[in-house]
Amino acid sequence: MTLQKRATVVSTSVAALLTLMKLVIGIASGSVAVLASAVDSVLDMFVSIFNYFAISNSEKPADKTFNYGRGKVEALASVIEGTIITISGLFLLYQAGRKAIDGSVSQYMDISIVVMILSMFITIFLVMFLNKIAKKTNSMVIKADALHYKTDVYSNAAVLISLLLVNFTGYEIIDVIVGGAIALFIIYSAYELIHDGVLVLLDRAVDDEIVLGIEKVIRNNDRVNTYHLLKTREAGHQTFVExxxxxxxxxxxxxAHRATDDIERRIKKLDEKRDWVINIHMDPYDDFSMDEK
Known part of the structure; x- marks a missing residue:
């Protein structure tokens, strides 16, 4: 099992545990903030399961149907994950508004506080694990998962503070305000996932730093007179250069072939964690400038 798949299995298991803990307490206590966190954990679990299958497909080799592989499945997963997070945030806003109107009172505060403390520390360790895997694999899905659970750390901390304040002051409006704020934060955090995923699906070029590095490698080869039509894009764990x-x-x-081999080798050294797919076309003259004329 690859590191990416192992990471999704771990995150799914953790999300299932947190879901069980928070859902039982959230329903029993009537706390919007705890219920908001529980709903978020339910979505975390299903998203992590979806990510497992997304990674499984993205790792399949290129074939006659998918000549460039299935790397963009990861970007598609990121967009879907962001959309699901947005929907969950809207649902939580509804729950907060409903409690504000009904005026219901939270119960079982002590056990709710203990559950949220445990949830926060468990989630912190999960984020550390996912960030470690993301750095090793450069997987967009794992990065999205890490970011998602990082927002959970903040939301768990906010829920914990909310429960403590409600417990000591008796003001239920604090639970409503915190629950609504978490919902808005969840919606905000989903924007980056959707934004990055859409850009990959649209074949956005890689970071400027990498592009400048590629250009420098080409210019430093004394056998090359000039170059044109430099194109880059990413799909899953692969970086394409033409x-x-x-x-x-x-x-x-x-x-000429030796020169291109040297250039390819030096480009790959720019970031050895990337899986480079480099396609170089050799011209005897600058046909690009002639076409422009």
Whole structure:
């Protein structure tokens, strides 16, 4: 089992545990804040399960149907995950408004506080684990999962503070306000997931720092006269690079090929964690500038 799959299995298991803890206490206590956290954990569990299958598909090799592989499944998963998070945030806003109107009172405060303390520490350890895997694999799905659970840490802390304040003051409006604030924060946090996923689906170029590094590698090769049509994009764990290199028309094919091999090797050293797919077209003259004329 790959590191990415292992990470999704761990996050799914943790989400299931947190869901059981929070859902029972949330329903029993009547706390909007705890129930909000419980609903978020339910969604976490299903999202992590979805991520497992997304990663399984993205890791499949290229074939006759998918010539470039299925790496964009991860970006699609990120968009779906962000959408689900947004919907959950809207649902929690509804629950907060409903409690504000009904004026119901929270119960079982002591056990609710204990559950939220445990949930917060469990989630902190999970975020640390997911961040570690994300750095090793550069997986967009795992990065999204880590970001998602990081927002859970903040929401768990807010719920805990809310429960403590309600317990000591008796003001239920605090629970409503905190529950509503968590819902808004959840919606806000989903924007980055949807934004990044959509950009990958639209074949956004890689970071400027990487592009500048690629250009520097090309310019530093004295056999290359110039270059054009440099294109980059990412899909899952793969980074695609395409470029046209212009050589002297009298250079031998062997020498030109050696130069491109050297360039490919140096590009891959820019970030050895990436899975590079580099396609270089060799030109005997700058046909791009001629086409422009």
């Amino acid at each position: 470029v046209h290199l212009v050589f002297d028309c009298i250079i031998t094919l062997m020498d």
